Amino acid sequence: MSTREASASAGKARDTWPAIGDYGLIGDSRTAALVGLDGGIDWLCLPNFSGPAFFARLLDRQRGGYFQVRPAHPSQRRADQTYVADSNVLETRFRSGTGVALRLTDAMTIPPSAAAEQLRPQRELLRKVEALEDTEIEIIFEPRPDYARARTALRRYGKLGWTCSYRDHFLLLHTDLPVELTEDRQSVRAIVRLQRGERRFLSLSYVRRDIGIILPLGNSAEQRLIETRDWWRDWSSHCRYQGPYREAVLRSALTLKLLTFCLSGAVVAAPTTSLPEAVGSSRNWDYRYCWLRDASLTLDAFVDLGYHSEADEFIGWLLYTTALSRPKLQVLYDVYGESRIPEHSLESLQGYRDSRPVRIGNAAWRQTQLDVYGMVVMAAADYVRAGGRISRDGRKMLLGFGKLVCQLWRDPDHGLWEARGRKRHHTHSKVTCWAALNSLLALAEERHLQVPEDGFRGELSAIRDAIEAKGFDRELNSYTDTFDSNEPDASLLLMPRFGYLPPDDPRMLGTIRYILDKLSSGPLLYRYPPGSDELAGKEAPFGICSFWAVEALARAGRVEEATERFEQLLEHANHLGLYSEEISADTGEAIGNFPQAFTHVGLINAALSLAAASEHGGSKPT
């Protein structure tokens, strides 16, 4: 009946782009999906975060593919979303004039550890539809494998559901709703009337290179949702942070855990690619990989919140991943530790609001970024101080990083912001090189490690001399982005965290003042002066930099100012407490890949610094 009507209605929806922040995130620490306020799953990559997308309407409203469940009548489509408490199970509630008409619960299911006796697919995305009033609902399932590059016909498997096979990928939709195939065999659709109190399920199961497993619906599906909710709640209950803003901190921790690839311990920067840093521009990058720098800060956040097993897994992943290239480190790796991540542009997708090209892969893997060594060494040092043990191989790896830093620190690099132009002497990179040697010497003093102390101390002193001579501008009373420059760089706010100088040192106070003066837009902070890079389009303030400002102020003892900024920043989260990479200075909207692990790491570290500063009337020890 209703297939044609559903098509017409879907056509209208295709013309409008939701805001980037209008999405909720679900996932199982293997992959993730974005669920819109319109009940549409517009982004899902399989089998893992960096696998090919099966739904990519996020990047192409016409061709991208999606999986939507919503009220058929527009008057019932006003929606809000919440997470089921302390979990990553998402509820979308559609309201009519008289209250909630339809409740849609979405999760990527996680079996309890005792469920090894039950066959499960590699991934399952489960949707529960509950009518709280008599409601007509619209269902559209339109998978477009391989970023919409592959056209595959859907096929009916009798009462088992509808399948979409692409190469060795097998996706199956099993539902107790009467959906029908469209004439072009590219989607299944229906409009179905549900009576008040009626409950239906849609289970999307996926396997690759394996025989499919189809899971039952009804009470069995309800049980899987409960198990998934309980798994996340159990994980949340181990968070030892009880200070202010706990809800925001826990949501950030849950998001980081969701973005941690559980089969290896790698943390992806974001689950999306090519959400633009400036709408309509080419500032579109693929963030579905693990940046060692981000992951190291993430590890710090996990350790501080009491999640030591995540830190163990990350250190294990690091040892495994870098085994072949050691002691040289790449900037980023994929979740399995693959080091070659060639970058391609996808012609099949239009790009978010015509922001082209859509890229997969990331050419930054070829860049030289010296800060990676310092970030990894500092993370390992924090891990050891928190009670973690590093193997003999790990100690050898850390020593190798130290020796390499001694050789490389005088070289220019691309810097933490991954400028694609020529290499420069970035002050932040030099500071992290200093921090690498400083951390190794500290570990040696604590007898965790043996290092050539005299050699390291000599280089440590030489790096500091270079930074003070060329990376500090006496007139500005501030450190600068590169040697002999006068531009600010928000990453220098991290210098106290790295132990380079006390947070209330006059040079640091001058740097904070200069950065806030030059880069602030309200509580938001640009990473460097807007328009100063070589790319077209103006980028927005950077999420994590805004939180670094809070941390720097809190450490410097300016707690009231820090608190005010932090609370203003909390208002820039989306309706679920999620942050993207950047936040528009004009509209406050989320910009760039979403949600961004790095921003949530910033939130956690800022909240912890604020709590420490408030509690002790001083700064958090570095």
Added chain:
Amino acid sequence: MTLLEQMPDLLTLLVWGLAASMVMVAIQSGSQHAGLSRLSLPFLFGTYFTANRSRAHIIGFITYLIGGWTFTFIYAGIFVRVGTNWWIGAIVGFIHGLFLLLFMLPAMPHVHPRMASEYDGPTDTRRIEPPGFLGLNYGYRTPLTTLASQIAYGIVLGGFLPS
């Protein structure tokens, strides 16, 4: 002489049965990992006995090996009657593969305790995707990879078992 007396000795049958089975498994597993077919006969056999995926793979592999040895005796009996040659082995393997594709795989939903059926839908215990006609549900190349592995099995036995 009886059929049994004309067959090769037990050790020879076991050695070449093992070799043929390994070749067959290698082709099937290789096809699965190369993305040519999602069929895994050891997994299907193993899940007859357990729903634990890890155990199913081990039990399935052992069961499959025992099956491979059993069929070595049948193949040897056929070779006694029609002659031993690699191409006769290939023909017997081809017929064996056809039997598997045309009868055994489609019948599985009726006999496998954990396989779902397109007529009834999945249940708490029956969750495995059925193979469908010729095993085509597991990929359109499944008949080819299955026939190739069965033919290879026949060629090893036909080519190496003594006359």
